[in-house]
Amino acid sequence: MTTQRARRRAPRGPYVLDTRELGRRPGSLRRVETTIIQPSDFGTELVRVPTGAAVELDLRLESVMEGVLVSGVVTVPLVGECGRCLDEVSDSASVEILELFYYPERAVETEDEDDTSVLVDDHVDLEPVVRDAVVLSLPLSPVCRPDCAGLCVDCGGRLDDLGPDHSHTQQDPRWAALSGLAEAPATTDNKEKD
Ligand SMILES: [Zn+2]
Ligand SMILES: [Zn+2]
Known part of the structure; x- marks a missing residue:
């Protein structure tokens, strides 16, 4: 049935x-x-x-x-x-x-x-x-254009807008001073060992 x-x-x-x-x-x-x-x-x-x-x-x-x-x-x-x-x-x-x-x-x-x-x-x-x-x-990950440079890892800005000269390589003077301090004891240690 x-x-x-x-x-x-x-x-x-x-x-x-x-x-x-x-x-x-x-x-x-x-x-x-x-x-x-x-x-x-x-x-x-x-x-x-x-x-x-x-x-x-x-x-x-x-x-x-x-x-x-x-x-x-x-x-x-x-x-x-x-x-x-x-x-x-x-x-x-x-x-x-x-x-x-x-x-x-x-x-x-x-x-x-x-x-x-x-x-x-x-x-x-x-x-x-x-x-x-x-x-x-659908594309798995769409892009605005094939060579989109993405975002700056340091400031989050869009690299295509920021231009090719954008960089953060110039260090903040305060950090430069700290890294100087960090290096100093190592030099002293080496001298003591000698
Ligand atoms: Zn994009
Ligand atoms: Zn940046």
């Missing part, structure tokens, strides 16, 4: 697309070119797609035997922090996605339900698919 899956209501959100137009006719195709507003942050502490950002979808929805195949490119703006100098970094990334959303009755036959995307009320929810693709594409 098989349990009938309760008919779930269509998910909501900017990443949810309606596939009813495809009419479950294998081979029928729909192109989606649109800009959506990012509903929540994707990413890591260091770099992310911020909430409210404009995300471009350039996708094909294709009806196949098992469900709807979604493929194409998603372009997201990124903001983050330079891993060397902590300056704000903004960039964009284009990720390719390819995901088969199964019709619910087909999905039951597949082995691992958690890894399977399923149509809900003839809608696809691309949010988890795009989130995974974006997070995988």
Whole structure:
């Protein structure tokens, strides 16, 4: 005896697309070119797609035997922090996605339900698919520019702003006096040994 899956209501959100137009006719195709507003942050502490950002979808929805195949490119703006100098970094990334959303009755036959995307009320929810693709594409440690010199270890200033002549080699006179004192007894000891 098989349990009938309760008919779930269509998910909501900017990443949810309606596939009813495809009419479950294998081979029928729909192109989606649109800009959506990012509903929540994707990413890591260091770099992310911020909430409210404009995300471009350039996708094909294709009806196949098992469900709807979604493929194409998603372009997201990124903001983050330079891993060397902590300056704000903004960039964009284009990720390719390819995901088969199964019709619910087909999905039951597949082995691992958690890894399977399923149509809900003839809608696809691309949010988890795009989130995974974006997070995988993010740089582990973004930099503001490839040759960013980072921060001065002595004063914490940004070396690219401080310029090539910046240095702390000139010693504070008080420290110079102390190091002079430290050296003095050693010289005396040596003389006593002689
Ligand atoms: Zn930097
Ligand atoms: Zn410095």
